[in-house]
Every structure is written in C-alpha cells, then in structure tokens.
Amino acid sequence: MTTDALEAARAGSGTAFAELVEGHRGGLHRHCYRMLGSLDDADDLVQETLLAAWRGMAGFDGRSSVSTWLYRIATNRCLNAIRDGRRRPPSEPVPPFDPPEPSSRSEVTWLQPYPDRTLDPQDRLESRESIELAFVAALQRLPPRQAAALLLVDVLGYDTAGAATMLDLGPTAAKGLLQRARAATGGLPTSPEPDAGRARLAARFAEAYAADDVDGVVALLTDDAWLAMPPAPHIYAGPGPIAGFLRASATAHGAGITLVPTGANRQPAFGCYLGGAPVGVVVITVCNDKITGITRFLDPGLNRRF
Structure with missing residues (x-):
C-alpha cells in the first residue's frame, strides 16, 4: 500500500x-x-x-x-x-432410504467445507488448525x-x-x-503436521468407501470415530453405528460411487459422484494412523467449488 x-x-x-x-x-x-x-x-x-x-x-x-x-x-x-x-439452517434433506436411528443430532447443519485450492502460497503459512473443520464447527456453537x-x-x-x-x-x-x-x-487446537501416512490412509479410505466395503472403512476408524452429514443433523458415533448407516446407504444407492481426491480445510477430502452426477464432498479427520471423523457434505452444489 x-x-x-x-x-x-x-x-x-x-x-x-x-x-x-x-x-x-x-x-x-x-x-x-x-x-x-x-x-x-x-x-x-x-x-x-x-x-x-x-x-x-x-x-x-x-x-x-x-x-x-x-x-x-x-x-x-x-x-x-x-x-x-x-445464518439459518438449511432444509433437512430427505434420504432415499430409511436410515438407522442416529446416535445424536447436530445443530450446526449449515457447516460447509473450505476448498484448499483457493489458498495461495501465503495463505498456506496460516495455522492449519485455524481452519480445520472441528475448530470451525466449535466456533458455531x-x-x-x-x-x-x-x-x-x-x-x-x-x-x-x-x-x-x-x-x-x-x-x-x-x-x-x-x-x-x-x-x-480449548482454544486454538494443535495437531501434528501431515505426513505421507495420512495420504496413504486417505487412499485406503477412498478405495473402501467407493467399493461399499463397509468392513474396510470400519477397519480404518478409531473406537470413538463419528460420521456427520450436513445439512442433515444426523451423527453416528462409533464403528458400529457408522457401519449400520453405511450398509443401509450402500443397499439404497445402487449405482457406483466415485471419489475424486481434493483437499478441504487442510484435510483429506473427495468430491463424491454417484453414477457420474455430483452428490457432495467427503472430508476425513485423521489422527496418527486412524480416521477419527467422516463428514459427508450432502450438497451437490459444493462439487463445483472444489
């Protein structure tokens, strides 16, 4: 200036x-x-x-x-x-199948992911933790x-x-x-820098998720992992409830799912496509060599942003 x-x-x-x-x-x-x-x-x-x-x-x-x-x-x-x-919560989507009862419900149904591709080199110097999904969600509460x-x-x-x-x-x-x-x-969180292991874990998740290999997905989860699906309020907590939801979803969707790697909130993420049509974005939260959270954003309009 x-x-x-x-x-x-x-x-x-x-x-x-x-x-x-x-x-x-x-x-x-x-x-x-x-x-x-x-x-x-x-x-x-x-x-x-x-x-x-x-x-x-x-x-x-x-x-x-x-x-x-x-x-x-x-x-x-x-x-x-x-x-x-x-900042009004969007309408709750109606699933094309009867999902199992969720473990709990979230009030922060307006949460959306932030595309890493919009960050320039100077932006990347910011603390990664300051834009991670868990921190942004906590701010909304x-x-x-x-x-x-x-x-x-x-x-x-x-x-x-x-x-x-x-x-x-x-x-x-x-x-x-x-x-x-x-x-x-708890203030601004801290977490270790990402490494090659995180990329390998993300790839294993994508392969299992796209193949409807529920057992393969569950094997990658921590015991306290959760699955959330904004703008739906449903949260499934623990490998058992997550597996129940994924099996119900796999039975209903029919056409194959394709996951395209991207990045969101400086976390591994994937554009999600069903039969070639965009159906939202999946973001995973990783700690060490396990997945602690899966956030499946159900808005197909997000795909163009990534």
Whole structure:
C-alpha cells in the first residue's frame, strides 16, 4: 500500500481502492467463513464488507491500518448477520432410504467445507488448525461475540485491547469473552503436521468407501470415530453405528460411487459422484494412523467449488 493509493482511494478512485483491499480478500473470506461456518455466507459477507469499506473510504482516518479497519468491518457485519437470523439452517434433506436411528443430532447443519485450492502460497503459512473443520464447527456453537474475540486474538493475532476496540467493547469485557471462548473450545487446537501416512490412509479410505466395503472403512476408524452429514443433523458415533448407516446407504444407492481426491480445510477430502452426477464432498479427520471423523457434505452444489 502507498500513501498515494490511500489518498486516491479516499478521493474516490475505484482502481486505488482495489489496490488497497485486494491483498486482504482471501483473509477476509476465511475470517467470515470461520465466523459463519458457510462458504456461501462468507462470499456474501466479503462483498458486504468491501462495499461498506468503499462507501466509508472517504471517512477512513488512518488511525488504524487498512487491514485492521477491514477486519473490524467484516467482524461486525458477520455479527449483524448472525443477530439478524441470516445464518439459518438449511432444509433437512430427505434420504432415499430409511436410515438407522442416529446416535445424536447436530445443530450446526449449515457447516460447509473450505476448498484448499483457493489458498495461495501465503495463505498456506496460516495455522492449519485455524481452519480445520472441528475448530470451525466449535466456533458455531459459541455465542457470536465470544467466537469473534477468539478469532481476533488467537487466529488473527490482535491483542485483547485491539480486539476490544474492533468489537466496541471495554478491555475487561473483551478479556472475559476471550476467556470464556477458550474455556469452551480449548482454544486454538494443535495437531501434528501431515505426513505421507495420512495420504496413504486417505487412499485406503477412498478405495473402501467407493467399493461399499463397509468392513474396510470400519477397519480404518478409531473406537470413538463419528460420521456427520450436513445439512442433515444426523451423527453416528462409533464403528458400529457408522457401519449400520453405511450398509443401509450402500443397499439404497445402487449405482457406483466415485471419489475424486481434493483437499478441504487442510484435510483429506473427495468430491463424491454417484453414477457420474455430483452428490457432495467427503472430508476425513485423521489422527496418527486412524480416521477419527467422516463428514459427508450432502450438497451437490459444493462439487463445483472444489
């Protein structure tokens, strides 16, 4: 960013404004995604953020960096969207078969995966854990301001005083939000770097899953593994319930399943196709040499994003 570009943007130059904000677009998108848990909602909120910034550019006083100013707008736009009920759970899909009774039901049915292919080399320097599905899902269960405080401090690196200013709160209130959010989620998780073993495990999963080899899939699971299927609320916990669901599904779908490798939330993932038609995305969560979670996103519109 140059002073000339800033002054030109303040004077109404769209070209200068684009120069100021373009380098922040990816980070803003991931921030909105973490806040909202939805790719589609993140798309909308980034556009709202940049439109609000453009309209307010003449009044930007430069007391903070452009980056801080943009993240403050984005955070508060996301909080407004949640408050106004715009993050509504999608309709629950009706399966083409009678599934077994789930172990539990999730309230976070709007969760969507984040495509790794959209990350540029600089993006990849971010903490992998900050975009993993389990962390993003945990954020959705927090009160929105707690989630915002946690993201501003633990992910984006602002100090508590800076986060308080961005949230229009006093430092004590912001500190309290942060402490409660960390207590509820355990803070930003840590996990070992991926290795070749994870890739081999993903390949074995894909082979078994595509072949409807339920026993082969189950052999790769931990004892506490789970299967979730947003936007359906069903969760199957443990190898037995997961096997029961997979067998019921295999009996019903008939045509062969094809899995195409991709990456989501810096986790192994696959585009899922049934008889050649897109039927969603599968993301697996891996710990050491076992699969701890399978998230089968049932939205066929996601395939084009990957």
